[in-house]
Amino acid sequence: MTDRPSPTIDAPFTRLAADGRASAISRSLAVETPIAIEINGLGYAVMMATPADLVDFAHGFCLSERLIEGADDLVDAEPHATEGGVILRITLVPERQARVVERVRHRISESSCGLCGIENLEQALRPLPAVTNAATAADAAIFRAIAELRAHQPLNAETGAVHAAALCGADGAVRLAREDVGRHNAFDKLIGAMQRTGLGWDGGFALLSARCSYELVEKAVLAGCPMLVTISAPTSLAVRRAAEAGLRLIALARADAALLSTP
Numbered sequence: 001m002t003d004r005p006s007p008t009i010d011a012p013f014t015r016l017a018a019d020g021r022a023s024a025i026s027r028s029l030a031v032e033t034p035i036a037i038e039i040n041g042l043g044y045a046v047m048m049a050t051p052a053d054l055v056d057f058a059h060g061f062c063l064s065e066r067l068i069e070g071a072d073d074l075v076d077a078e079p080h081a082t083e084g085g086v087i088l089r090i091t092l093v094p095e096r097q098a099r100v101v102e103r104v105r106h107r108i109s110e111s112s113c114g115l116c117g118i119e120n121l122e123q124a125l126r127p128l129p130a131v132t133n134a135a136t137a138a139d140a141a142i143f144r145a146i147a148e149l150r151a152h153q154p155l156n157a158e159t160g161a162v163h164a165a166a167l168c169g170a171d172g173a174v175r176l177a178r179e180d181v182g183r184h185n186a187f188d189k190l191i192g193a194m195q196r197t198g199l200g201w202d203g204g205f206a207l208l209s210a211r212c213s214y215e216l217v218e219k220a221v222l223a224g225c226p227m228l229v230t231i232s233a234p235t236s237l238a239v240r241r242a243a244e245a246g247l248r249l250i251a252l253a254r255a256d257a258a259l260l261s262t263p
Contacts, residue, residue, distance in 0.1 A: 007052040007155055008033050030159040034085035037061065039100050040092055048171035049185045050155070050162060051086050052120040053178055054079040057185060058090050060192030064219045066126075067099050068092060071195045074110045088215045128221045135248050136172045136203035142229055143209045144172030146253055151178035153209070158240055163209050165190040168229075170203035183210035184219070191223045196262065205229055205248075212251050221245040228254050234261065 006027045015023045031046060037044045039062070051082040062068045075091040081159065117237055122132035134155065145168040152174050156162045165186040168176040176199060178189035187208060194200070205227035206220055212234035220228040227248040234242075234251045243263035252259045 003076075004060055005031060005051040005086065006035065007050045008159055015198070028158045030155060030161040030181050035079075035247070036085060036087045037062070037090065038087060039067065039090045040097055042100060043103050044104060046183070047182070047185060048079060049182055050180045051079070051081075052155075052180075053189045054086065054088055056178060056189040056192035056196060057180075058088055058192060059195045060188030060190065060219075060223075062090065062092065063101060063195060064165060064188055064222055067096055067103065085151060090143075109248065125241075128218060128241065131221055131224070131246040133201055133224050133226040135170075135201075135202065135205055137172065137205055137227065141168065141170060141172030142205075142258055143255065144205075145174060145204055145205075145229070146250060146255055148174045149177070149207060149209065153179060155179040156209075162186070165209075166207045167194060167199065168204050174207070175199070175204070183213075183221050184215055186210075187216055187219050191219065194223070201225055207253070211235075212238045212249065214241050215250065217241045217245075221247050229258070 009031055010026050011029050013025050013027050017045060031050055032048055033185060035047045035049045050260055055077045056215045059074055062074055068074055073093050073096050078089045080087045149166055151166060152166060153164045156164060156179060162179045162181050163186045164177055164179050164182040166174045167190060169175050176193060178186050178193060180186040194236060201224060206225050207229045209231050209233035210228040214235060214237040217238045229250045239261050242261060249261040250258050
């Protein structure tokens with residue numbers, strides 16, 4: 001990618017103090033920019049994201065969208081910087097073209113009128129496969145991962161404005177992490193990085209610095225994740241979808257306690 005954009009920029013601010021004093025400072029901001037996704041020549045989606053690890057993002061996004069089954073289905077992913085953002089051109093094997101066309105058709109319908117109709121409702125809540133991998137992590141591993149996560153968030157340490165998604169081993173050690181201004185994007189980047197490098201869950205789990213929405217549950221299930229741990233609370237649909245797929249869900253995970261969702 002030519003002129004690769006930085007994930008941060010420096011911006012001027014005026015610091016206002018409680019005692020009435022004001023001073024000029026500079027602060028690093030997390031870059032949030034449009035990422036226009038093109039798949040096999042078709043405009044597919046525009047995501048607001050941090051322009052880093054975009055090849056990982058391409059792999060994870062396509063898996064989460066159910067466009068591919070594995071890394072071999074994605075031939076190429078090329079980010080191209082433009083004045084208005086980044087164009088992410090993805091090439092899938094010809095055998096996946098029909099899936100792309102079908103999803104583009106539904107996306108056009110969804111963007112024009114919302115999820116308005118039985119067909120679109122069925123698309124929104126498509127059946128999930130059953131989770132077949134087993135989580136072997138003990139409870140203590142959850143708290144170890146939470147304690148380690150901060151050390152794997154360099155972009156958030158600099159800006160205080162991004163989410164993280166981490167692959168944690170069965171012992172709780174953080175093995176891999178990705179960051180983005182969007183919690184969904186961070187998880188897609190992690191899933192994509194795992195797919196590209198051949199890393200598996202191996203009895204471990206995913207730890208996300210976010211609330212647990214149903215989309216994150218679905219991404220976890222489609223990636224074969226056996227256990228999902230989130231820092232904040234889940235929604236009702238997230239709990240329901242996790243139970244339907246057999247995903248072990250732990251939310252409100254803090255240094256001293258966590259909530260295990262019981263179906």
